Amino acid sequence: MTAAGLQKPEPRAEASRPRGLLDHSGPRLVRLHLASRRVPGALAALALCALVLRAALIWHWSLGNGNGAQQLPVLIEAGAASIIAVTAQSPFGDPERATGRWLPYLRLGTAVGLTAAAFAALAAGAAAEHLPGGTLDILRNTAGMTGIGLLLAAVIGGALAWTGPMAYMIVAQFGLMGDWTSPWVWPARPPHDAGAALCAGLVFVAGIVAATVRGARAFREV
Amino acid sequence: MTLTDAPARPRPRDAGRASPMSLWRLLWLELRRNAMPWMFPLLAALFVFDPFRTAMGYGPFWDLRASVLENKLLPDFVLFVAGVAAWMGSRDSRRHTRDLVDATARPRWTAQLTTWAATTLWVAAGFLICVAVLYGVTASQATWGGPPWWPVAVSLAELALISALGFAAGTFFPSRFTAPLAAVGAFLLCLEGFRNAVGRSSVYALLSPTTSVPDDDTGLFRHYLPDVSIAQLMFLIGLTLVVLAALGLRRAADAGPRLRRAAAVIAVAGLAAAGTAIGLTGTARTQAYGTVIPALHDAANDRPIPYTPVCGQAAGVPVCVHPAYRNFLPAMTAALAPVFRQIASLPGAPARVDQVAVNDLIASNGAAITGVPPVFRLPVPATPDETSFGQNASTFSSYLQSTLVTGFVLGAHGFVAYGPPVGTPAQQAVVLALLQKAGTAIQTGAGPESAHAKAEQVAAAARRFAAQPAATRHAWLAGHLAALRAGRITLAQLP
Numbered sequence: 001m002t003a004a005g006l007q008k009p010e011p012r013a014e015a016s017r018p019r020g021l022l023d024h025s026g027p028r029l030v031r032l033h034l035a036s037r038r039v040p041g042a043l044a045a046l047a048l049c050a051l052v053l054r055a056a057l058i059w060h061w062s063l064g065n066g067n068g069a070q071q072l073p074v075l076i077e078a079g080a081a082s083i084i085a086v087t088a089q090s091p092f093g094d095p096e097r098a099t100g101r102w103l104p105y106l107r108l109g110t111a112v113g114l115t116a117a118a119f120a121a122l123a124a125g126a127a128a129e130h131l132p133g134g135t136l137d138i139l140r141n142t143a144g145m146t147g148i149g150l151l152l153a154a155v156i157g158g159a160l161a162w163t164g165p166m167a168y169m170i171v172a173q174f175g176l177m178g179d180w181t182s183p184w185v186w187p188a189r190p191p192h193d194a195g196a197a198l199c200a201g202l203v204f205v206a207g208i209v210a211a212t213v214r215g216a217r218a219f220r221e222v
Numbered sequence: 223m224t225l226t227d228a229p230a231r232p233r234p235r236d237a238g239r240a241s242p243m244s245l246w247r248l249l250w251l252e253l254r255r256n257a258m259p260w261m262f263p264l265l266a267a268l269f270v271f272d273p274f275r276t277a278m279g280y281g282p283f284w285d286l287r288a289s290v291l292e293n294k295l296l297p298d299f300v301l302f303v304a305g306v307a308a309w310m311g312s313r314d315s316r317r318h319t320r321d322l323v324d325a326t327a328r329p330r331w332t333a334q335l336t337t338w339a340a341t342t343l344w345v346a347a348g349f350l351i352c353v354a355v356l357y358g359v360t361a362s363q364a365t366w367g368g369p370p371w372w373p374v375a376v377s378l379a380e381l382a383l384i385s386a387l388g389f390a391a392g393t394f395f396p397s398r399f400t401a402p403l404a405a406v407g408a409f410l411l412c413l414e415g416f417r418n419a420v421g422r423s424s425v426y427a428l429l430s431p432t433t434s435v436p437d438d439d440t441g442l443f444r445h446y447l448p449d450v451s452i453a454q455l456m457f458l459i460g461l462t463l464v465v466l467a468a469l470g471l472r473r474a475a476d477a478g479p480r481l482r483r484a485a486a487v488i489a490v491a492g493l494a495a496a497g498t499a500i501g502l503t504g505t506a507r508t509q510a511y512g513t514v515i516p517a518l519h520d521a522a523n524d525r526p527i528p529y530t531p532v533c534g535q536a537a538g539v540p541v542c543v544h545p546a547y548r549n550f551l552p553a554m555t556a557a558l559a560p561v562f563r564q565i566a567s568l569p570g571a572p573a574r575v576d577q578v579a580v581n582d583l584i585a586s587n588g589a590a591i592t593g594v595p596p597v598f599r600l601p602v603p604a605t606p607d608e609t610s611f612g613q614n615a616s617t618f619s620s621y622l623q624s625t626l627v628t629g630f631v632l633g634a635h636g637f638v639a640y641g642p643p644v645g646t647p648a649q650q651a652v653v654l655a656l657l658q659k660a661g662t663a664i665q666t667g668a669g670p671e672s673a674h675a676k677a678e679q680v681a682a683a684a685r686r687f688a689a690q691p692a693a694t695r696h697a698w699l700a701g702h703l704a705a706l707r708a709g710r711i712t713l714a715q716l717p
Contacts, residue, residue, distance in 0.1 A: 038398060045399040061414060075409055082402035160260060162402035166301055167264050174272055
């Protein structure tokens, strides 16, 4: 029997009406996209980072005063940025790219939303404790390192994109200990430094644009 | 019922042993499919950026340069090793192939150990390449001694442990987020270990391989004491065995009785090794030339290393250094000559300069100029030409000149270190004047207002004394040096 011999199937009965908000196609698409990127897991991991930050501040795990005291917050901010970077990985690859008309908007919303969530979580973790650099530092450092992670995800794929913020964090640790003044090593600059904020903002915007337009590269997983 | 729930069929009595070749093939497969080589470009960049650059900033001394392995290179590796090991450990769950591989003939624990071994082999290869580059360059520059291997062994043991911890994290909590979280956790552990090692909050901080920066001349005058390294090796290897055994005990249900027994024995052996190391470290005591653990200590390491000094002349005064410092001799004689010209033939002026270990000077209560005829015993920093710790050729020269002048003016109390000026105001003024005439750049007047005013008085007296003709200065010093050293001269009495 060939395909030509097949009978045309009967028209489907009218689909049932959506019963709740999440059953509408728009919210459902968003929910499925967030689930495919493991966003609930990412939020849990960000909450874990916030808890570690709080523990570090309460029990004074920092390395001395001054810039040494910023080493641990920068490490945790890099961890948060790494978590956002790995959410860029898609389990579907090309089929999703070929069919998802709303995909760029979903990617944009996920990246921006998770960055906001990371900032909120870390700021809440540092609330009522003395955080060197304050919340402005959290915002600048987390956003900048997230940009690095998203840019790397567009180049090598989301699976190993966490290495970008981590490598940058190591460079930033040198910058902190060596009092570097380059704005491109923004964690080593004071929170109100306009040049550092501009550099971090530029990298974040570049990362967001890359994540929106290209997404994470579908790479052969190892 | 799924495949994994099905009872295992008993092994036939006549079944032969599994060929070891299949295990090698599995290892070869894991080596080819490992994520660690992807990290090598990044690690190479970080190696050149920090550990290598820092080591090249030190003098060409084996032990000092080897210190970057544990203090710089290890933290860089730890982060990525933990992440990649977690990634490899969670591979089967991420790919949803766990049920498939569970059904294969080889016990799952063996396969997991093979994946861990492949990851650790890649890590070790990358680390050893960095060591080879560092030691290769040092070999072409060093004039004394040989490469120390204890730091390499301890670093490899820590990397194996981090790899095991990361792998276990990936196995127990398989997720795409495990890798970055494991990396953060490992680095946090490393930072905290470093903080404790530097702060010496407890003797058990010695178990952290990320130790503090050693003395400049470590391993030159005295043997490197391996006691702590041995305890660290026992501790790290013991913990690695415990973690790997925990992987096996977790999957005990699908392993045979032999494997279960093996996992239990390995766990007990690991716990015993780690516990013994902790107990031995508790008995450690810090001595002048390193930390000693009595049960592990070899008395032969306490003997000084014999050497024939290399000597030069600074304004007619012999300056003798350890052969490892041979290349520093021209800079040292050039720095000391102007000072010797200022103090020549004065009472207590050194007739010879001998380099000593920093710890020798501390052991003799800091007497810098001793003996008859007087010998200036000088500890030499190991960074004369580069920029480590803010040191450069100018600060190296200033250090030597300040050390000599202060030791000469202060006499028996003339132990000198970086920090605030020592001695009475008159002694400080004479020191400043002599240094000024020797061409040393001097900064005065820093500090709070009262200290600033006092420093200004000292600086003014120093300028007044330095403005005297050389013969007048020399004659005054010849007549008043004993009183000046005894602290009986005031600023107003200076000419």
